[in-house]
Amino acid sequence: MLGLNITWHSIVDICAVWFIIYQILLLLRGSRAFQMVVGILVFLFIYLFSRLLKLDTLNWMITSFWSQLILAVLILFQPEIRRALARVGKSPLLLGFRLSETSLDIDEILKTLQTLSKRGMGAIIVLERNNDLSDVVEVGTTIDATISQELLTSIFLSYSPLHDGAVIIRQNRILAAGCFLPISLSGDVSRHLGTRHRAAIGITEETDALALVVSEETGQISHVIAGRIHPMANMTDLRSILVRLFRKQQPSRLAIRAALFRQKVEQKMGGKTDSYGGKRPYSKQIAPQDRYLDPEKKDLEK
Numbered sequence: 001m002l003g004l005n006i007t008w009h010s011i012v013d014i015c016a017v018w019f020i021i022y023q024i025l026l027l028l029r030g031s032r033a034f035q036m037v038v039g040i041l042v043f044l045f046i047y048l049f050s051r052l053l054k055l056d057t058l059n060w061m062i063t064s065f066w067s068q069l070i071l072a073v074l075i076l077f078q079p080e081i082r083r084a085l086a087r088v089g090k091s092p093l094l095l096g097f098r099l100s101e102t103s104l105d106i107d108e109i110l111k112t113l114q115t116l117s118k119r120g121m122g123a124i125i126v127l128e129r130n131n132d133l134s135d136v137v138e139v140g141t142t143i144d145a146t147i148s149q150e151l152l153t154s155i156f157l158s159y160s161p162l163h164d165g166a167v168i169i170r171q172n173r174i175l176a177a178g179c180f181l182p183i184s185l186s187g188d189v190s191r192h193l194g195t196r197h198r199a200a201i202g203i204t205e206e207t208d209a210l211a212l213v214v215s216e217e218t219g220q221i222s223h224v225i226a227g228r229i230h231p232m233a234n235m236t237d238l239r240s241i242l243v244r245l246f247r248k249q250q251p252s253r254l255a256i257r258a259a260l261f262r263q264k265v266e267q268k269m270g271g272k273t274d275s276y277g278g279k280r281p282y283s284k285q286i287a288p289q290d291r292y293l294d295p296e297k298k299d300l301e302k
């Protein structure tokens, strides 16, 4: 009826397009650009629909907007596009996992948080997940060292030049310290929380990272994910959250072979095999647990 002529050729074509779009959505999942891509796909769908049904006015309107829209998207989302392209290059699908990668040393992180909390040292530790945090790392001071409680604690000592800002962790490496994070402007954040907590919320609104915050004022440890802050009552709960999110999966044989092959190629080309390119008075007016909620928003949190 619509004059469609479906052949195996067009099926392969559709599958290829579907696969590419699916991979792009996976890459952008959790980031600000995700909603934009969904919007463009809706736009594209309307365009195809108007062509198929020969709705000339609608088709003309969309065609006229198309070039301006693409330009606007390229300018507005330049950092996200750069990050996404960098991640395509690192995709396990193309390159296999890296043999040098080790999973996060969760116990070392937990010990650090406990020490920081006991000593009343404020801190933000951001754990990278799928979204690349290279942009944030670039503005901080590169460290590139294996995680250790001693190193992490010394970074946040009040007389350390790096104590201001966040530490960024990728797998089991401290990539950088003193990193500036985007501050959340959300009206849902309790007004009792200052810039440290807002920065931790901000980075998790824009990426799928997990942020761990220690309050200098109360010693409270919180984890922040997807723009929501969760004060932790005990370390056992936090441990299970970290295990769930950062437990490393066993690589397949094929992935091991691909990684070995890649390592050999990199060595032959002479390239690198690793790409990691005074406590304030306690506030008596607000109970520590209530600091995280606006009274009128308590119900929402539940």
Ligand SMILES: Nc1ncnc2c1ncn2[C@@H]1O[C@H](COP(=O)(O)OP(=O)(O)OP(=O)(O)O)[C@@H](O)[C@H]1O
Residues within 6 Å of the ligand: 122, 123, 124, 163, 164, 165, 166, 179, 180, 181, 182, 183, 192, 193, 194, 195, 196, 197, 198, 199, 214, 215, 216, 217, 218
């Ligand atoms: N954008 C940011 N990125 C990273 N770190 C930040 C950012 N803004 C503030 N900080 C850190 O937060 C500190 C200030 O924390 P502030 O007291 O305002 O926040 P808070 O949420 O009330 O935390 P606390 O409970 O520890 O007092 C700064 O010294 C700095 O280390």
